[in-house]
Amino acid sequence: MLHKLLSLALVAASLTAAPADPAYQVLVFSKTTGFRHDSIPAGIQAIRELGATNNFTVTATEDGGAFTGANLAGYKAVVFLNTTGDVLNDTQQAAFQTYVDSGGGYLGVHAAADTEYDWPYYEKLAGAWFKGHPAIQQATVRTENRAHPATAHLGPTWTRTDEWYNYRTNPRPSVRVLQNLDESSYTGGDMGDHPITWCHPQGQGRAFYTGLGHTIESYADPAFRNELLGGIRYAAGVAKADCRPETGYTTLYNGSTSGWSQAGPGSFANADATLTSQGGMGLLWYSAKELGSYSLKLDWKLTGDSNSGVFVGFPASSDPQSAIDNGYEVQIDATDTPDRTTGAIYGFKAADQAARDAALNPPGGWNTYELLVEGERLQVFLNGVKINDFTNTDPRRSLRQGYIGIQNHSASDQAAFRNIRIKELSGGGTVTVEGESYTSSSGVQVATHPPASGGKTLGYVDNGDWAGYTQVSTAGATRFSARISSGGAGGTIQVRSGSATGTLLGSVSVPSTGGWETFQNVTTTLTGSA
Structure with missing residues (x-):
């Protein structure tokens, strides 16, 4: 059983300052x-x-x-x-x-x-x-x-x-x-x-x-x-800020939580155009849209030695563990091991410690993240300074498509967020469709699977079955990605232009994922003529 066809990637008011200020x-x-x-x-x-x-x-x-x-x-x-x-x-x-x-x-x-x-x-x-x-x-x-x-x-x-x-x-x-x-x-x-x-x-x-x-x-x-x-x-230079010019961003949150969904326990209080974490461990995720290449900016503040993070590249799910298992977390934590503190790709790559420390405002002060996602590359900027540069090589994960979210870690951890905004990037962006949104087909059916985006998949796929999508143009496409599950032996996805017998643009193997509720990403380049 195959999950959905995900994407065709295109080339194209106190007056007292922080006591740490030096004289x-x-x-x-x-x-x-x-x-x-x-x-x-x-x-x-x-x-x-x-x-x-x-x-x-x-x-x-x-x-x-x-x-x-x-x-x-x-x-x-x-x-x-x-x-x-x-x-x-x-x-x-x-x-x-x-x-x-x-x-x-x-x-x-x-x-x-x-x-x-x-x-x-x-x-x-x-x-x-x-x-x-x-x-x-x-x-x-x-x-x-x-x-x-x-x-x-x-x-x-x-x-x-x-x-x-x-x-x-x-x-x-x-x-x-x-x-x-x-x-x-x-x-x-x-x-x-x-x-x-x-x-x-x-x-x-x-x-x-x-x-x-x-x-x-x-x-x-x-x-x-x-x-x-x-x-x-x-x-x-004693307080840090991202003062680079900024144009072309679309607001995801600036007081309204429309388009956002809470996964797991806890919540975020929403007051004064500020989201403040409460309880946990949960995730507030922007469920209105799956994203490809983009620049995500948001402002955040910790209270004391609290813990939170920003997740990217994960599939839709009501279970916050799915974001941990299938996406990447850009950590926010005042003190922890290098691969689990502010600016780290949690558990995968530590930030540049010297650059991070020079750019960071301490707990109690606001900071700005830019998470720049281009293909499988994730760059992290803190207050305008690049502090991490990570490339995904895990075939079970993909930054090429997925959702974004902010973590409410626990009742003892308090993090606040403001002004979450995004700029989707052209030339290297993605066209994303749900697998079950096919406009023509043979053999396949829509199947219900709660861990899937929207809770449904393109399913019951046997040898020779196919699905067509008139809403997707393959012109100029260079890469295909899908999020799949297979409880059987697996198989091969072929990508063709125009019809089930049209020009073969590329193919990708589908491994057994160990169960129909266990998903992973597969990706291939498209080399045929569209």
């Missing part, structure tokens, strides 16, 4: 040669107070002479606080560019975008230049990224009063947008898609900008002060 120094630069904001003193004082309680020392200056290589080397981050106009000469600009590109941090606040219009590098560093603004008014700020240390404390929306900048260009293609403005909530916005806070890598360094911070009142607002603190910690 460091921050330079606050507030020189102006254009409009001068009366909020600058309040901003300097707010940053000094943040430093006093978060282990960094602040030096404030309006002297461009501070921008020498030797002086900048003493600072982990430089804050451009409501600077305006041409504030650095050519030599100072060169020193600052070298500082950032060699690993330093930049943080721009509000009018920092109204600065250095004759220096192209600065536009790249800040992300965009100021164009204009309407009157100060209340607006709704939408939080796109709730894992970054600057915005993790915020809800999905935030209503506040400020001066809302329009920018000459939209920075989204080259930055990771953290917040955007809802232009329907105020008057005078002219960008449509309107980023207002963002971050991005710059050379070996880091850049962060927020358009908030015009008013004196802003610097007494705990939520804005916490945003400044997170931005400083990121720019200084």
